Structure formats: C-alpha cells, structure tokens
Amino acid sequence: MSKSLPDWEIRPEAPGDAPAVEALGAASFGPGRFAKAAYRLREGVYPVERLSRVAMENGVLRGSVRFWPVRVGGKESLLLGPLAVETAQRGRGIGISLMQAGIEAARQGPWGSILLVGDAPYYGRVGFSRLAPGQVQFPGPVDEKRILGLSLKPGGLADLTGAVRRAQIDEPVCADGAGVG
Numbered sequence: 001m002s003k004s005l006p007d008w009e010i011r012p013e014a015p016g017d018a019p020a021v022e023a024l025g026a027a028s029f030g031p032g033r034f035a036k037a038a039y040r041l042r043e044g045v046y047p048v049e050r051l052s053r054v055a056m057e058n059g060v061l062r063g064s065v066r067f068w069p070v071r072v073g074g075k076e077s078l079l080l081g082p083l084a085v086e087t088a089q090r091g092r093g094i095g096i097s098l099m100q101a102g103i104e105a106a107r108q109g110p111w112g113s114i115l116l117v118g119d120a121p122y123y124g125r126v127g128f129s130r131l132a133p134g135q136v137q138f139p140g141p142v143d144e145k146r147i148l149g150l151s152l153k154p155g156g157l158a159d160l161t162g163a164v165r166r167a168q169i170d171e172p173v174c175a176d177g178a179g180v181g
C-alpha cells in the first residue's frame, strides 16, 4: 500500500495507550516539558478523558493529543496539549486530524473555548487565533504571540479574561466533562 494513503485511524485514547502516549511525549518534548507554563497547569490534574485522541496505524501509536481542564477568571476552559506525532510520521496530516477530532468532541461539552500556547501558523489551520495581548495570563513566562484560542460557542473567547489556573486537584473531570466532587 502507498505510504501517502492515510492508513492511520483516529480513535479515543484508551487506558492501555498511556505508556505509549507518555513515551511519545518524552521523545517529542524531552525533559524540558516539565518546565513549561502549560505543564504547571496540568500537574496533578487529569486530562479530560473523553477528548483525548490517538492516531493508530497497524496497532502502532503514531500520534496523540490531550486536553486539560483549566479555569480562566472563574470560567471553565480547556488547554490543548500535548500534541505530538512520531518524528518519522510527521507531515501526513496526523496532527491536524487529531486536533480536529478532539475539537469536535469538545464542542459537545460544556466548555466555551480552548486555549493553547503554540505556533499560530500551524494551529490557525484548525481555527485557533491569537488572543488580544493581556487578555489571559499564563503562569510563568509565555510569549504572548503564542497564546492562541478557539471559540467553541458564540462569544466563548470574547469574555474570557484573567489568569489561567489549574482545575482543582481534588476535582477530577469525569467522562462527560462535568466536574465531580
């Protein structure tokens, strides 16, 4: 079969995928990932299980995307990332497809927006755009030009202002996206 055909499929991440997802994250971002502002927002918090997606090809993990719950000025939002694709498999559309699948699932949930820190030319392909300077503040130093957002509902980004904070550690997000006690 030709290599250019999309032989991979996107499916929800399953519990058994975690070791491969974590290995891909380590290979893609290295130990520096723990120092990133985004990591501080994830520390001790579970990703939103029903939004996590993996790309599989012949039983092999090719890519992964996860989303984390965050709070911005008292509102619930999502943080996209990490997004990673196996080095040898990049440029096949896997990253975009992973994000599209996760974003589509997020539209069914209660959130009004998704935030991320990344390159606008790439994430613009799935609808992200730069936020106004100072609109939100991430913990730690972040290049403002890399703070991007996507509205999931009309006005979902317009009224999002303030500090981006971790979801409460004692408040895991269950499969339907709702916070539980």
Ligand SMILES: CC(C)(COP(=O)(O)OP(=O)(O)OC[C@H]1O[C@@H](n2cnc3c(N)ncnc32)[C@H](O)[C@@H]1OP(=O)(O)O)[C@@H](O)C(=O)NCCC(=O)NCCS
Binding pocket: 028, 029, 081, 082, 083, 084, 085, 086, 089, 090, 091, 092, 093, 094, 095, 096, 097, 118, 119, 121, 122
């Ligand atoms: C970023 C990443 C996920 C892209 O995955 P991918 O499967 O190669 O992406 P796609 O195939 O869907 O898209 C590739 C296209 O996006 C472009 N692109 C990739 N990264 C880009 C970037 N940072 N800025 C602008 N364009 C970018 C490619 O040039 C390519 O363009 P083309 O379609 O015109 O050839 C992958 O390179 C990766 O895992 N990188 C290391 C981890 C990382 O940096 N993750 C993102 C930060 S959380």
